[in-house]
Amino acid sequence: MAAEPQAGASREEAIEGYPGPYEVGVYAHRLRDRLRSLARVCLIGEVTNLRIGRGVNVYFELRDADGAMPCAMWKNEFERLGLAEGDLRDGAQVVAAGGCDYYPGGASASPSFAFRVSELRLAGEGDLLARLERLRKALAHEGLLEPQKLLPLAGLPRTIGVVTAAGSAARKDFLAGVERRGWRGTIVWAYAPVQDRRAAPAIAAALRDLAALGGAGGPVVDTIVVTRGGGSIADLWAFCDETLCRTVALLPVPVISAVGHETDRTLLDDVAAVCCSTPTHAAEAAVGVDCRSARARLATGASRLDSAGRQAVVTRARWLGARSRAPREHVARHRSHLHQKARELRAASGRIVTARVTYQQRVAVKVLSRKLMAARASAAAGRSEMGAAAGALERSRQARARREAEALRRMSAALRAHDPDRTLERGYALAVNGAGEPLGDAAAARAAGSFDLRMAGGTVPARVREREEA
């Protein structure tokens, strides 16, 4: 923008390197003219800070994730739109046509910039869907639709974070859904507005807080569910917020989106790990395991394991038992066979020994017989010789006996001739003392005084008479 220097401006007041100085009012008007010369366009965004006062203008701001524009609309033009009361409100998505404008202000009025809106309508589904598609493509291009889908989703989470409106039907439906699954873990409710311009930042903050709970000493949130009931795409526009969706895409905890009805498709649905049509479906996705049937199945599984283990051992034990009997029986048969053989062997060896003994006995008998016969022959020969010798000896003995008998007879006769008894028989007597000693002479008889007289036919006691002494 080039402005002509005002006449009378002092060159000394200029700053080197910059043209001017120019009168500010002139410059402001030139600026207004230049801005007004810019192309007139349509803008789409969310209405915020709406002010419908008594003045001639209606003021509001149009915002989206990347920026905002202050807007002003002549009240008469606004009233010609015929919008129902409340249609234009904070959070409403609108399409506004107009162009840049600048109010230069004055000595006592502040200047201001505004997008002067000449036409305005509530954003239709087509507008929003087109915008949504652009955002979706942008996020997809940056690869932000994938990270959440790569996160493992626990089938049996212990703690679930739920972002929803306090007291909403969605809250109730979700709770009923998890209870139907038999799930009785921990739910951390993060209540947030789910519509209008406050919704997206609040939901994003809740998501960040839920994800950070575990690291701050709170419960570790395994899964986060973002849910609300159905509505128009405009009502659900908070869930298409680019900042919110970028937050979700980079969140380390899987997010289940259950916003609106089946036909609704928000940008959050695209970036979330799982997209569900209703809070009830979200409950089923968050608790992938039906705890009731899982408990029953687990009990069945445990029972089957026990049974399989026991059966495997018992069956094999029986099998082994059957197999183990075969060698035992085989061994028993062999043992019996061996015992039989041993008995036969003993019997055979006995027979052999007996036969050998018998044989040896026979041999011995024969030998002995022969020896006996030889001995007998020898004995017979000896006996014959002995007979001859004995005959000679007998004859010699008899001769000698006769000689000795003759000598004996002679000696006997001689002896008898000297036998005192023969003398006694002829009338003599033998005087003996008490000890049987013969008294050889009369002196002995006298000395003895008394003695016995042995005579033929007996002994007579005798005594020396006294007269003889006289």
Next chain:
Amino acid sequence: MGTEAPQSYEAAVERLEAIIDRLDTGQAGLRETLELCREGKVLVEYAAGELEAVGKGLEELQLDELIARLESADPALRRAGD
């Protein structure tokens, strides 16, 4: 999987079903059967523990109250939050 701890309930159940399927075929030898049974019992205990953890009773907490409680317990959190 062997003696390693299960990564998750689903992994444990999936492995458990695979074990039971294998046992049902009757083709596993005695040693394998006993090992599978031992592994299966560990998995059953783990899975039962996980089910038990979400079967005691529903606990409902509110994020705002939880954060306030954590911040009061640890002022550093409040400063970090600010």
